[in-house]
Amino acid sequence: MSDDASPTGRLIEVELDETIGRAPPEVEHDRAAAIHDLIEENSFTPAGIAAEAFRLKLSMVEKRLVFDVSGASGTTVVTHVLSLTPFRRVIKDYFLICDSYWEAMRSATPSQIEAIDMGRRGVHNEGSQILRERLAGKIEVDFDTARRLFTLISVLHRRL
Template sequence: MAGEKRLCDVTLDESIGRSTPDVEHERAVAIFDLIEENSFHPVGHAGGPYKLNLSLVDAKLVFDIKTEAGDPVATHILSLTPFRRIVKDYFMICESYYEAIRSSTPSQIEAIDMGRRGIHNDGSQTLMDRLKGKIEIDFDTARRLFTLVCVLYWRG
């Protein structure tokens, strides 16, 4: 259906590389969640749905956007530098969360989880800010895209 402001497909270029089976599974889940529910609209384009191919070039994330039929729409290059600290903090608190699940009280686990969600929200907002004027996304889509960015960093 023309005019749909959503992604219908997300692929990862070979430049991103392959990793352990666990990481590949997490990437597949992140992509599935993103495709399942999203709001995605390149600014100035009449309508989708859209296919998104992500690649890495010189430590930058490249968004190659096409229509469902494969017609080029736009290419946006996003520096990953603003995300490095957020992703590092996110991974650190995730480790604390998984450790807490094994040995902490429910209230301690909940506090760590709230911190984890807060950092994830910060990363999602940073992503929305960096895409502003290029690609319109809602906060839930930004959260799913940020999850995918995190999984791209994860080496297993």
């Protein structure tokens, strides 16, 4: 989907299947915040499906991320399975730079923190672009929605 003002579908609900697993409370909080941000603003339309309200259920099957998309009524519209292999390096880099950012918040100068944050945003953008490429022809999302989905995918892998 282009980033213009074309009519698009949107997510009205995002659910994490039990196959995702539970995480420590701090990570669960981050997951809930990522879902909230995604629901608040998004552009999400499965290819070939008229724009409407959609529900997304994420699950894991054999180390693959499953996007189970339903209409507002709950009827399954389409299911897509994505390998997480293309995301491994960028997610690892993202966690490393986020850790550096939080460490810098304790003792670094504002300009050092800003430089690390710029790097963090760059890695986040890279992950978002990979996600858009992996969803191309399957689910149309704008860049901001891809960013929010990448945040959620990253948080799904976060361990304390």
